[in-house]
Amino acid sequence: MKIHQTQGQTILILLLVMSVALALGVSIIQRSLTDVATSTKVEQSTRAFYTAEAGIERALTGDSTGVTFSDNNSQAIVFDSGLLPAQSTQEGQAGQALEYPPVSKEDIAQVWLANPSTNPMAPHYRQSSLDIYWGEQNINTTDSDNMPAIAIVLIYEDQGEYKASRFYLDSDFRRIESNGFRDATIGSGSCGNISIETSMGPGRRFYCKYTLTDLPLSMILLRARMLYNKSNQPFAVGPKCVNDDPDYPNDCSLPPQARVITSIGVSGETERRVQLFKLDKVVPPYFDYAIFSAGEISK
Amino acid sequence: MNFFRKNLFPQRGFSLIEIMLAISTISILIILIASFPNAINLVTKSQHQSLAREIISKQIEDLRSLSYINLSLGETQLLDSRLSLLPNGNGKVLVESCDGTTCSNNEKTKKITVRVSWKEGSRTQDVNVSTLISEGGLSK
Numbered sequence: 001m002k003i004h005q006t007q008g009q010t011i012l013i014l015l016l017v018m019s020v021a022l023a024l025g026v027s028i029i030q031r032s033l034t035d036v037a038t039s040t041k042v043e044q045s046t047r048a049f050y051t052a053e054a055g056i057e058r059a060l061t062g063d064s065t066g067v068t069f070s071d072n073n074s075q076a077i078v079f080d081s082g083l084l085p086a087q088s089t090q091e092g093q094a095g096q097a098l099e100y101p102p103v104s105k106e107d108i109a110q111v112w113l114a115n116p117s118t119n120p121m122a123p124h125y126r127q128s129s130l131d132i133y134w135g136e137q138n139i140n141t142t143d144s145d146n147m148p149a150i151a152i153v154l155i156y157e158d159q160g161e162y163k164a165s166r167f168y169l170d171s172d173f174r175r176i177e178s179n180g181f182r183d184a185t186i187g188s189g190s191c192g193n194i195s196i197e198t199s200m201g202p203g204r205r206f207y208c209k210y211t212l213t214d215l216p217l218s219m220i221l222l223r224a225r226m227l228y229n230k231s232n233q234p235f236a237v238g239p240k241c242v243n244d245d246p247d248y249p250n251d252c253s254l255p256p257q258a259r260v261i262t263s264i265g266v267s268g269e270t271e272r273r274v275q276l277f278k279l280d281k282v283v284p285p286y287f288d289y290a291i292f293s294a295g296e297i298s299k
Numbered sequence: 300m301n302f303f304r305k306n307l308f309p310q311r312g313f314s315l316i317e318i319m320l321a322i323s324t325i326s327i328l329i330i331l332i333a334s335f336p337n338a339i340n341l342v343t344k345s346q347h348q349s350l351a352r353e354i355i356s357k358q359i360e361d362l363r364s365l366s367y368i369n370l371s372l373g374e375t376q377l378l379d380s381r382l383s384l385l386p387n388g389n390g391k392v393l394v395e396s397c398d399g400t401t402c403s404n405n406e407k408t409k410k411i412t413v414r415v416s417w418k419e420g421s422r423t424q425d426v427n428v429s430t431l432i433s434e435g436g437l438s439k
Contacts, residue, residue: 011317018324025331032341039345043352047428050359054431061408061433069429071412276437 044268051076052265052274059261060278066263074267083256084199088239095253097133097238099198101277103226111237113219115255116281121220124255126248128215129240133194134226135171135207136233147172148207148229149181157218165216171208172228184208198236199258207233211240221283257281344419347385351415351426354379358392358413359430367434370394370409377415385417397431408433 054067055076064080085096100109113130114121135148149170156163170181171191185191189210198204224235241252261276358377362370377390390413397408408431416425 011320014321014324018328021328021331025334028338029334032338032345035345036341039348039352043348043426046352046356050428050430053437054429057431057433057436058408060436067431072427072429074429 041268041270045270045272047072047074048265048267048270049272049274050265051267052263052272055263055265056261056274056276059263060276064261072267074265076263076265078264079262081199081260081262084258084260085254085256086199087253087256092241092243093252094239094241097131097196097198097236098254098258099133099200099204099234099236101234102136102232103224103235104232105226105229107226109224109226109235110279110282111222111224112255112257112281113222116257117255123218123220124251125219125239125253126217126251127240127242128213128217129242130212130215130222131238131240132169132210132212132224133196133198133206133208133236133238134169134224134233135191135229136231137193137195137205137207139171139207141172144172144174145228146230148233149175149179149227150235151225151227152212153223154212154215154219155221155223156216157220158216162220163216167212169208169210175228182210184210188213196236196238198238199260204234204236206236223283223287340420344424347417347419347424348426350381350384351388351417351424354381354390354415355413355426355428358390359411359428362392362411363432363437367407367409367432367436370411370432372396372409377413382415385415387418388415389417390415408436 051067051069051074054069055078058064058067059078059080064078066076066078068075085098088095098111103109113123113125115124132150132152134150139147141147147170149168149172152167152169154165154167156165168179168181169184169189170176170179171184173183173185175181176183183189185208189208191208194206194209195203196206222237224237226233226235237254239252239254243252257279259278259280261278263274263276265272265274354377358379372394374391374393377392379390382388382390393412393414395410395412397410410429410431412427412429414425414427416423418424
């Protein structure tokens with residue numbers, strides 16, 4: 001007895017063709033949907049960025065309440081840090097350290113030690129020691145090319161004359177023989193896991209810390225130039241209270257001199273954050289050449 | 300007897316399930332094919348959006364590089380060679396004094412609105428971005 005079995009390949013072929021076409025169609029539609037979603041987000045992100053910049057522009061005119069653009073539904077929230085670094089609240093205790101945004105090679109970070117807002121400039125920091133922090137924490141110590149050194153010029157006043165004191169600190173002890181810098185890994189310095197609170201917030205990390213000692217009275221300005229580094233690395237200066245000036249035993253704060261304005265722009269679902277570090281008074285860039293020149297500088 | 304006859308003379312044709320499967324297969328295929336043009340339009344639209352955004356960004360950065368006094372109030376046409384890549388593309392730059400609600404302190408600030416519009420099929424699409432530029436601000 002034969003049992004007749006139905007034969008036919010049509011349905012099978014149809015199923016195969018259908019699955020291929022389905023796969024193709026679904027992938028095309030998915031790509032185009034993703035594309036649209038991405039370009040909408042990017043457009044909103046651009047709007048958020050320019051709104052954040054608008055918030056900073058307003059804050060620079062003195063108004064840090066933020067910005068709202070009702071016609072394209074975007075707004076910016078602004079945080080003004082006020083004058084930095086924060087002063088110490090207790091006698092004999094250190095005020096806040098001042099941190100610079102990352103400094104590139106041969107770039108100069110400037111920290112006032114006298115108060116730049118007064119005229120004539122009134123001395124503000126009256127300790128004979130100062131802590132210098134620099135370098136990014138997770139630095140590759142085998143790559144000597146990126147390990148930073150600092151050349152510091154300290155301007156101070158001595159009986160009506162302005163003088164300069166220089167310090168050279170190197171985080172890489174292997175270079176000491178050739179460049180004659182101070183080894184920051186020993187003695188008054190240490191390199192490794194440094195974490196302190198600065199004007200940028202708590203838990204800020206650096207590679208090296210060095211304490212300058214026996215500094216003169218009436219310090220005015222500290223200018224630090226970062227050397228050897230390939231990437232931009234952080235830099236900070238902090239007060240070190242030794243309280244040994246008999247006339248001003250408790251002035252252990254850096255003078256207020258900077259401001260950080262943070263603006264967060266929001267548009268749709270995207271957010272952009274812009275931060276501005278502003279120093280009110282800076283000496284002009286040819287200042288370094290004035291220190292070294294024998295004659296007068298004509299600008 | 301009926302049982303044997305059915306097996307001796309099998310009926311030829313398509314079963315119901317086969318027909319239903321074939322119809323559903325073909326209908327899915329038709330739906331997919333019909334949505335292809337739609338997908339292509341979507342991709343084109345997002346490309347145009349990206350281009351409009353680039354044009355606006357460049358315009359705002361150019362305005363920031365001008366000094367505050369040279370920012371003349373009023374509406375001007377956006378001049379950018381890339382606008383021709385957008386179908387019926389045109390752009391406007393509006394510079395106005397910051398109004399009382401946004402700038403409550405009468406500070407010297409101008410509000411810049413850059414708008415780019417183009418035609419997508421029969422509909423008009425537009426992108427607009429606003430920012431503030433003030434005297435002694437970021438561009439100083």
